[in-house]
Amino acid sequence: MSLQSIGPVLLVGAGKMGGAMLEGWIDRGLPAEQICVLEPNAAAELRATASGQGLRLNPEKPNAPPPKVVVLAVKPQVMDDVLQDVVRYVPEDAVVLSIAAGKTIANIAAHLPKGQPIIRTIPNTPAAIGRGITVCVANGVVSDEQREAAGELLSACGEVAWIEDEGLMDAVTAVSGSGPAYVFLLAESLADAGVAAGLSPELARRLALATVSGAGELLRASGLEPDVLRKNVTSPGGTTEAALKVLMAPGAIPDLMREGVAAATRRGKELAD
Ligand SMILES: NC(=O)C1=CN([C@@H]2O[C@H](COP(=O)(O)OP(=O)(O)OC[C@H]3O[C@@H](n4cnc5c(N)ncnc54)[C@H](OP(=O)(O)O)[C@@H]3O)[C@@H](O)[C@H]2O)C=CC1
Ligand SMILES: O=C(O)[C@@H]1CCC=N1
Numbered sequence: 001m002s003l004q005s006i007g008p009v010l011l012v013g014a015g016k017m018g019g020a021m022l023e024g025w026i027d028r029g030l031p032a033e034q035i036c037v038l039e040p041n042a043a044a045e046l047r048a049t050a051s052g053q054g055l056r057l058n059p060e061k062p063n064a065p066p067p068k069v070v071v072l073a074v075k076p077q078v079m080d081d082v083l084q085d086v087v088r089y090v091p092e093d094a095v096v097l098s099i100a101a102g103k104t105i106a107n108i109a110a111h112l113p114k115g116q117p118i119i120r121t122i123p124n125t126p127a128a129i130g131r132g133i134t135v136c137v138a139n140g141v142v143s144d145e146q147r148e149a150a151g152e153l154l155s156a157c158g159e160v161a162w163i164e165d166e167g168l169m170d171a172v173t174a175v176s177g178s179g180p181a182y183v184f185l186l187a188e189s190l191a192d193a194g195v196a197a198g199l200s201p202e203l204a205r206r207l208a209l210a211t212v213s214g215a216g217e218l219l220r221a222s223g224l225e226p227d228v229l230r231k232n233v234t235s236p237g238g239t240t241e242a243a244l245k246v247l248m249a250p251g252a253i254p255d256l257m258r259e260g261v262a263a264a265t266r267r268g269k270e271l272a273d
Helices: 016-027 042-052 076-089 105-109 125-129 144-155 166-177 179-196 201-222 226-233 239-247 253-271
Strands: 009-012 035-038 069-072 095-098 118-122 132-138 158-162
Touching: 009 016, 009 076, 016 035, 016 125, 069 076, 069 144, 076 105, 095 105, 095 144, 105 118, 118 144, 118 166, 125 132, 132 144, 132 166, 144 158, 166 179, 166 253, 179 201, 201 226
Parallel strands: 009 035, 009 069, 069 095, 095 118, 132 158
Antiparallel strands: 118 132
């Protein structure tokens, strides 16, 4: 199956994450006439129109083909209300793909006809440049063809991983869904630290951004493990070692990361309600 042969896609919510996926789909050649966006936010609508050059913005338009894939990309807090409205656009043979943090397949299924194929996923915002990763778990009625169609659509946004245990999705969300924010925080903190050490804000920002993005590229391109790359920077008795003694001390970055991921995982579980 190719991206072009998936059939009509309905995207419900083109905000930060839905909009990033939309960019990924269009960049990778999903035909705009195959995409319909349902989005009440005028600014996002305009963005979607501009980037899609001819995206349909209303599933009620006469002669609109019924979607084969419906992507739910609204906040978990409004998902129940949105589903009550959107259910009328969901044909029984369409696969419903939710990207909402916390919302379980059972939460989604409660608003849809019995037997609706549903895939719960967690993408991340590098999807906008085709460099995201999406983790998926399907309910028992998703066909091989629907799994393939969803995989094709999500591959346009980067890597795709399937898991069988839905119970892992909150931990997945805490690592890869929220993860880009942790990396951006690192870039911000590094720039701030450079200023504190006497650099101008402009130079500190430039150094921090180039360093974080360069390190990410090196991690990907080299295929080496992060600890190997870290050790390659760390000369015995040198400057990096002095910094890492602080950053890796008990209660510092590794412990804080564990606590942060645990907090995000707990929050995911709360969002199910
Ligand atoms: N941001 C991220 O990095 C990630 C987000 N997610 C998940 O993606 C989902 C969306 O998050 P995010 O993109 O950050 O949030 P946003 O608020 O940016 O996007 C949600 C969009 O849905 C719109 N919306 C609200 N009500 C409706 C409706 N009835 N019909 C159609 N669209 C509607 C909102 O419009 P308005 O603003 O006017 O309300 C908004 O534009 C969440 O469930 C989140 O858990 C998952 C992984 C990563
Ligand atoms: O912060 C959130 O809840 C969403 C889910 C993962 C990333 N953003």
